[in-house]
Amino acid sequence: MRTSAPRPVPLLGDLPAFRRDRLAFLTTLARERGDLASFRLGPYRVHQLAHPELIHHALVVEAARFRKGPVLQRAKVVLGEGLLTAEGEHHRRSRRALQPGFHPRRIEGYATTMVATAARTADRWTAGRPLDVHREMVRVTLATAAATLLGTEVEDDAEVERVESAIADLLSAYKLGFVPFGWRLQHLPVGPARRLRRGRGSLYDLIDRTIAERRASGDDRGDLLSALALAEDADRLPDAELREQALTLLLAGHETTANALAFALHLLARDPELDARVHAEVATVLGGREAGAADLPRLEVCRGVIAEALRLYPPSWAMSRQAIEGHRLGGQRIEAGDVVICPPWVVHRDPRWWPAPSRCDPDRWTDGVDHQRPRWAYFPFGAGVRRCLGESFAWTEAVLVLAIVVARWRMHPVPDRPLELEPLITLRPRGGLWLRPERRAGS
Numbered sequence: 001m002r003t004s005a006p007r008p009v010p011l012l013g014d015l016p017a018f019r020r021d022r023l024a025f026l027t028t029l030a031r032e033r034g035d036l037a038s039f040r041l042g043p044y045r046v047h048q049l050a051h052p053e054l055i056h057h058a059l060v061v062e063a064a065r066f067r068k069g070p071v072l073q074r075a076k077v078v079l080g081e082g083l084l085t086a087e088g089e090h091h092r093r094s095r096r097a098l099q100p101g102f103h104p105r106r107i108e109g110y111a112t113t114m115v116a117t118a119a120r121t122a123d124r125w126t127a128g129r130p131l132d133v134h135r136e137m138v139r140v141t142l143a144t145a146a147a148t149l150l151g152t153e154v155e156d157d158a159e160v161e162r163v164e165s166a167i168a169d170l171l172s173a174y175k176l177g178f179v180p181f182g183w184r185l186q187h188l189p190v191g192p193a194r195r196l197r198r199g200r201g202s203l204y205d206l207i208d209r210t211i212a213e214r215r216a217s218g219d220d221r222g223d224l225l226s227a228l229a230l231a232e233d234a235d236r237l238p239d240a241e242l243r244e245q246a247l248t249l250l251l252a253g254h255e256t257t258a259n260a261l262a263f264a265l266h267l268l269a270r271d272p273e274l275d276a277r278v279h280a281e282v283a284t285v286l287g288g289r290e291a292g293a294a295d296l297p298r299l300e301v302c303r304g305v306i307a308e309a310l311r312l313y314p315p316s317w318a319m320s321r322q323a324i325e326g327h328r329l330g331g332q333r334i335e336a337g338d339v340v341i342c343p344p345w346v347v348h349r350d351p352r353w354w355p356a357p358s359r360c361d362p363d364r365w366t367d368g369v370d371h372q373r374p375r376w377a378y379f380p381f382g383a384g385v386r387r388c389l390g391e392s393f394a395w396t397e398a399v400l401v402l403a404i405v406v407a408r409w410r411m412h413p414v415p416d417r418p419l420e421l422e423p424l425i426t427l428r429p430r431g432g433l434w435l436r437p438e439r440r441a442g443s
């Protein structure tokens, strides 16, 4: 493990450098100050953990000594006490209650919706006209999440647009979480606070309607809310809580996958050889028909490209935790209130575990080969008790949607719109990700 002495810091600590370029800051920090580097961000003493063993320690072995970091604590303004932000016993109980919605058989059912939505979207594109593939992928994953989780009509464009605009309202209110007493401001009749209430109100109406319908008919229509609304009394969440959970799943369950898909298309656009290999696999496995869940085991190269997109551009680029109690970690004293950052962005590009780290190489993921890297050198879905609940949902959706797009379109870079990264809550392309679609022969 690489270590070095902590460096004295000025009053604001490293906040200005961090704000200027978060990704470069974390990478340089690991290179210059080692695997466990301590610094100051405003009021917080922060420790970056840039080694798989340290990640394992913080997220798995010592998970009970931490709670979520300050950014997610503030996200409660938007998400309430949904699974992503809940802690302790409340988290354990909610996770148990939501689990049945992610049973493999249910996810297989969701696959039909994923495929239909992706095909409908990709069939609307125009050859030769530059396209913001990030926005398109957000449309696909949001429509899919709304249909599979909340039971909305995926074919109903107006309903999908209502969900989209409610989410835009909610996210614009996220900044409330970053001002002192932001929680209280949500009750005032002003700008972001009003939008927050409007967005949340509109989504809660939709959720309440679905719960009432499912209960009245007793029909399980295959969506996640059906599973939750019709659960046995002992396992059922109170309705008020069900709403917060449904909202959390809708938000956690779409942009991350959309980002992974957009970055995967970017990787293919800049590597024609790899693109040809992925297309050959899709053509052989599907033979001209639409993809389905049963094809997943044979779409190995597609899966490898998604795995590489998640490695090179991890949507959760830096997970953070705040220590509840003082303890030692990797020889360093962590005090209660200190923040630790576990950065997939840094670890996923470390040449000690990833030879030629910036190369997109799906063969790093070939089954049955010992790839000789530590288990926690890769953790795009987190680790331990807070690991992503939607991981198999995300893999199913990402691989199927990629196959559907590749079957129809070859993507090209748009030279005057190069990729620029924007590391906010998720790592996303700033100003969209622009590619030029060319129709494949015979599609």
Ligand code: HEM
Pocket: 068, 083, 084, 085, 095, 248, 249, 252, 253, 254, 256, 257, 260, 310, 314, 315, 316, 319, 320, 379, 380, 381, 382, 383, 385, 386, 387, 388, 389, 390, 391, 393, 394
């Ligand atoms: C490529 C797509 C995705 C990525 C990269 C991703 C990543 C993550 C990560 C890193 C965490 C843990 C955060 C932490 O430890 O602080 C997480 C948690 C979570 N994710 Fe995902 N996610 C994805 C897709 C999804 C989908 C599709 C859903 C739901 C349909 C979902 C629902 C959740 C939930 C509910 C949690 C909270 C789990 C808990 O705290 O028990 N995610 N995700």
